[in-house]
Amino acid sequence: MKLTIISIYYNRQNYVEESVNSLVSQISNEYEVILVDDGSTDNTLDELNKFKSENVKVITQNNFGFTPTIKKVIQNIDTDFVAIHGSGDVSLAGRFDKQLAFLESNPSYGVVGCYCLFTDILTKENVSTFGHNIDGDAQFELLNYNLFTHGEVMFKKSFYDQVGGYREQFKFSQDYDLWLRMSAVCKFHTLKEPLYKRMINVDGSVNSNAQKLYHQLLFSEFAKYCHRNRLANGIDPLDKFGMGSLLAFNLDRSALIKLWKKSVLEGQDFLIYCPKTFLSCLFRFSIPLLSPFSKVISKLFGKNRV
Known part of the structure; x- marks a missing residue:
């Protein structure tokens, strides 16, 4: 085989x-x-x-x-x-x-x-x-x-x-x-x-569940955090410090923007489980205002089409 x-x-x-x-x-x-x-x-x-x-x-x-x-x-x-x-x-x-x-x-x-x-x-x-x-x-x-x-x-x-x-x-x-x-x-x-x-649009999939999607984003950003550390100094925080390495990890603004874009394009609030900050609240307020224009906005955001 x-x-x-x-x-x-x-x-x-x-x-x-x-x-x-x-x-x-x-x-x-x-x-x-x-x-x-x-x-x-x-x-x-x-x-x-x-x-x-x-x-x-x-x-x-x-x-x-x-x-x-x-x-x-x-x-x-x-x-x-x-x-x-x-x-x-x-x-x-x-x-x-x-x-x-x-x-x-x-x-x-x-x-x-x-x-x-x-x-x-x-x-x-x-x-x-x-x-x-x-x-x-x-x-x-x-x-x-x-x-x-x-x-x-x-x-x-x-x-x-x-x-x-x-x-x-x-x-x-x-x-x-x-x-x-x-x-x-x-x-x-x-x-x-x-x-x-x-x-x-499959029942139970990550992309249709706001809580799962937020957790996926957290793990995705943490994976990048580990990779940046490996590239910079050859040390993987998770390998060296275990789950304690999460204490030094912070979700940055770009991650929230990804969820906001998805929310606007699909007309669903995927930011509901994010920590309540001024920026996340502002993003959530804008979702119902911008979603009716999702087709126009998708052209501005761009998609991974080939």
Whole structure:
């Protein structure tokens, strides 16, 4: 086996069929798919079990959470490459062959993404196309934003192991923290074609929940804080001081602006869980005033369209 494709599900019974079909339709004798039911309370496990085969394994467990689960799965595989696939998302035809071919042909590269279609799960409409064009050293560009959506990525396991893999302290933004650390040991690349559909407006997803979104922002900014320290003095605060390193971390104004922009564009208050400061209160007051003009404002803000 060369490649392991991993997808972790929690209460996604209605999204299993299309999502997993997009994986099994692409597997070969050199690929395996591992599907994990993370303690679902609906019929997700029954839906996953329909796909069991020689190259498709189904694991069920208590609800341990995404990061500990994916870390454990990767620890127990014996392939050179790992592809992530978000539960409910769709990997388009040719994704795995093309990403694997790139990584095998370019040994100094460890992480490869692709363009993504952001697709409304209710209407199946492709809302936008997302992609950051990267080819090479990503250490400084990653300080500006996460280059990839998690599910589009394939990486080389040797580089993953070199940096210690996912860190369980990151309940959210675990992928961003991993890419930041892997950027010190390998190059990154984006395949310039849409090979992945990321579903939006999914019940329970981070992007539809204000509290989860705020926590994701905190972890994302903390990952960047650790990376800046590694670049400046070679020390990772989390590795050296544990969770005590959070005491020296402050959420800056740019992070609040990100949530404010999302709130205005989507007409929903994602700042509700932020600390109440003059700036956050001002931003929250402006959301209902500006949201009716979201189409015009989106042109001013710009989006990651390709």
